[in-house]
Amino acid sequence: KKKMDFANSLIISVDSASSDRLGVDIANRDVLNIDHHKSNTNYGSVNIVVPQYASASMVAFELFDELYPISKDSAQAFYTALVSDSQFFTTSSVDETAFAYASKLMDLGADNLKVTYNLKMRKSLASVRILQKALASLQLRIDAKVATMQITQEDIKACDALMPDMDPIVDYGRDIACVEISVLAIELENHTKVSLRSKNVDISTIAKNFGGGGHTNASGFEVEKRNAKDIIDKIIDTINKIGLING
Secondary structure (H helix, E strand, O other): OEOOOOOOOOEEEEOOOOHHHHOEOOOOOOEEEEEOOOOOOOOOOEEEEOOOOOOHHHHHHHHHHOOOOOOHHHHHHHHHHHHHHOOOOOOOOOOHHHHHHHHHHHHOOOOHHHHHHHHHOOOOHHHHHHHHHHHHOOEEEOOOOEEEEEEOHHHHHHHOOOHHHHHHHHHHHHOOOOOOEEEEEEEOOOOEEEEEEEOOOOOHHHHHHOOOEEOOOEEEEEEOOOOHHHHHHHHHHHHHHHOOOOO
């Protein structure tokens, strides 16, 4: 982990379930931990974690709304985070509270059309090209209830793709009618990043088996070696062993 400058500064962490994901050494530092992951390890000096909220931005807004006036630009940022984290209000944690927060943020000046345009209608060419590569690798496993895709380092270089171009791809597998769990393995330079999505299955248990974490329907983990196919095979074995699909 890298050392942080500003030795006497307060660290504010938002939407990070564990200190490992911060990428910096926070030992003996004052940390304000704002999150909504049920797997949060409470690594902060002060921990404000509300697992039932659809977005960490809701937790942050609730905290700062009591302390400071929320400007139009700030409301736009909070609203963008809520829409993005809840995948346009489609995750299992979305409830009346999420819509109440969305309404309040729009009252404060958040522009839904502008947020939708920027999140959905400004895709890079690289994102479309890498999607084509990923979909070409699509396989259905375990009676077509698990969709798997992989992106190799060669694919990434050929498409000049960045991580934001690849993050949404896992949803394409989940959205197939017969599929319960979608798996996307991305071979990066020194490790493999795995994203998991589901409709009604608690996939955080899979992520925990591989040292990761996340939500019931959206989780992930990273492994040091770079071999997407082998990792996907191990995930399928894990799903079978713990009986996620068949009870």
